[in-house]
Amino acid sequence: MYVDFPSVSSRCTAIPRSMALCYNIGYNEMRIPNLLEHETVAEVIQQSSSWLSLLARECHPDARIFLCSLFAPICLDRFIVPCRSLCEAVRNSCAPIMACYGYPWPEILNCNKFPVDHGLCIASISNETSPSRRMPRASCRDCELQESSSTKEILDTFCANDFSIKIRISKKNMTASTLFDFDMDSRLEVLKHGPLIKAEIFPKLQQWLDLDATCVHNIMRGTRSGVYIISGEVQDNRMIINKAFSWQKKNKSLQSAMRRWKMHRCRS
Known part of the structure; x- marks a missing residue:
């Protein structure tokens, strides 16, 4: 007990x-x-x-x-x-x-x-057998910066996810709780918005920055500021980022994917 x-x-x-x-x-x-x-x-x-x-x-x-x-x-x-x-x-x-x-x-x-299950303690609410249950979405490989991807792999990532957005992220400071505070430029380049209305993308990305500091920290890898292409899913009206690419002039594959995206047709 x-x-x-x-x-x-x-x-x-x-x-x-x-x-x-x-x-x-x-x-x-x-x-x-x-x-x-x-x-x-x-x-x-x-x-x-x-x-x-x-x-x-x-x-x-x-x-x-x-x-x-x-x-x-x-x-x-x-x-x-x-x-x-x-x-x-x-x-x-x-x-x-x-x-x-x-x-x-x-x-x-x-x-x-904690006590063995009885009527006076809080039991699990999720149904173990429910087909709608997501268990678990996270893994050690989630939300990492992608490197050495080909143009085809990048385009496949854009197709497989609900949204893809080009964004500048800056690190503000470290808080007492060991998490980082992040900020982003309001000028976004939306490549794909999926089920989201464009007007709601910025506030939902701000929510992501506020709540998922581990993910943002993984993407930035210790840098103070950078431009990234992020892709992910919309789950329960939240943006879940799972892929990111660093925007650099030397990344020819990413630049090629960006140019080809507007005319690209995803496989159904």
């Missing part, structure tokens, strides 16, 4: 809009201190923000529910903890993705601390 309950009496407080991990999760108030013994809202916001990049990699559909049950437990007359099976399902899918970037599954989330 999970026994690390806060040692002081808890209180109910509104989940602030600035807590991106759990705001609009399905309830409006959380208990402070929480199950991870964070004693202030500011501490909860700062600590929870470091999980946003993992969440954006879509490693498990119940990852947000699991994390919010700990960071922002629902304000009832008692703490409702996650079931062990929920912890194990999220860990088994997400720990390998964390390992890609050098982060082990933390001991504070040791699944043996």
Whole structure:
């Protein structure tokens, strides 16, 4: 049984809009201190923000529910903890993705601390057998900068994805939560917009920059600024980037693909 309950009496407080991990999760108030013994809202916001990049990699559909049950437990007359099976399902899918970037599954989330499933703990919501379930989308090879691709491979990438966009990205600064802040030039060159309306592309790309810092960092590879061709899918009205090419004059294949794209016919 999970026994690390806060040692002081808890209180109910509104989940602030600035807590991106759990705001609009399905309830409006959380208990402070929480199950991870964070004693202030500011501490909860700062600590929870470091999980946003993992969440954006879509490693498990119940990852947000699991994390919010700990960071922002629902304000009832008692703490409702996650079931062990929920912890194990999220860990088994997400720990390998964390390992890609050098982060082990933390001991504070040791699944043996949580109770075996019963009616008073939070069980997995996703249906294991549902054909619509995406498990998992992320991998160590996701969202990497592509190198030495031929013109045909680049055109095939444009065809296979929902959108392809030329964009300038700049790194602003490192935050206290070890994530990077990024900015982008508002002048975009949209090669393909798929199901998106052109007017909504910029704000959705801004959402990507804000929530998927790991992906952006992989693409930029330590540079402060650069121009990239990014391609990806639209999932649940969000832009998920999975391929990127660095725009350089010496990249003849990419320049050739850009010139040929307007007249190119994708195979059905």
